[in-house]
Amino acid sequence: MKVIGLTLWTYAAFALHAGLGSDVAYGPSRVHVPWLLLIPTVIRLTERDGLLVAAAWGLLADCLTSSPLGIELIGFTVAATVIQRLRRLNAPRSLFATALLTAGVVSAEVFAADASRLTLAGIPIDAAELAVRSLATGTATAGAGFVIGCMTRLVWRRRANTNDARSGTNVVTNRWRMLTG
């Protein structure tokens, strides 16, 4: 069941990534859909499963580029290792911290992967331009993740409140009365 779920999740990520293309772009910023979905996936899975999924997604991302296979595989695997290290250190603790982590990791991965890809293709690198665009991609992805995270939390909170109201659970207040006396 877990494998089927992961397969469907993977398919959705890459169909959206390749299908939406510039539809999820604003100037130089473009939401990197696989990274947007990979970070929560890596955080939820066990270390080895997380690395395996990251590597598989990296290979799929490689297949959707016009450069030798393997660059994104390495990039995704290294980035997933960094995320898992940080998770072990009990970081990030909040949604905002997760968004910051996403921005950093995605920017670094996109910069490294693009620099390697362009070097292998024999195209001269404009490091400043590449850095700006990688940062824009990382920030856009983190921003999209932050908004989705906030909306998901709001929906869950509202659903939980509705369920509490239906089940007649006493609302806990911050006031207390002395039972004796």
Add this chain to the structure above:
Amino acid sequence: MSRDQNTSVWFAVALCFVGGSLILCPANVTDAIRATVHDLTRPGQLAVRTVADAAANHIPLASGGLEAPDQPATDRHLLARITTLESKLRELAVVNLHLQDEVEAAHLLARQRIASSDPPPLLRPELVTARVIGEETLRPWQGRALLASGSTHGVPDGAIVLADEGRTLLDVGADRQLTSGESVFAGRTVLGKIIKVTSFTSTVQRVTDRGYRGAARLSRETADGKLVFGQAGTLEGDGSDLCRLKLITEPVNVGDHVYTANTDGILLLPMYYGQVTRAELKPGATEWEIQIRPAPVPDRLTIVHVLRTAANPARVSAN
């Protein structure tokens, strides 16, 4: 570091080693993997694209992706109309030039009292309409269009890809000596060419992409509106928004137009690349440095036309 942590690190290193091996793998091995992934993701991409196109038609903001349009809808509609009319004008100019040549040739034959008995051509051009389903990226901000048509749909490797400019695909050339349907290609904007074909998808290399090369020739309009073709050269993409035209030694003016040249001898009428924006002959040089701005195409491509050749039924039945 615990034993579990060590295992994870070694696992990550092993995966990176696999990645490194793939980088060194020959292209024919990795191309098979890539082609399988492209074919497998095609249904999902088609579904995503269908939803995105439907959204773009209903939500004005989505018509140019998340990019907010600078002009109101009427302006954009007018721009699209101008593009279509310009394309139509190019078609008429090119067909007009071709017909003038034909009339001259017919007069010559009539003077020499020779009956023309040319057989119909063995091959004729055809357009395959293909839907754009996504992008293959070298850089995240510079995508190559992925088409929902591949070798099973008759898309050949290296075929010219034309932009959809809202022109109807009417066969107005069949009753003339033009190859059947050829005038519908005349003056159309060349978007690029097919560089990779899988069973169900194909990838377009744009004219501005690094590595694009195509035969091209200069043309300019005379004062009375006639098109005059000049020297042929090679159009190359350099990865920027512009192209370069090389091997030109004759004088060039800014504003001259650039058309395709010598498309395998099958297409008599040229297609359109763009306009000269800079032309410079440096002291001592024999070759001009020419910069071309490709003809504008919509930011959001939905449909393109792939030009292929097919056996001419008229010639086959004649044999």
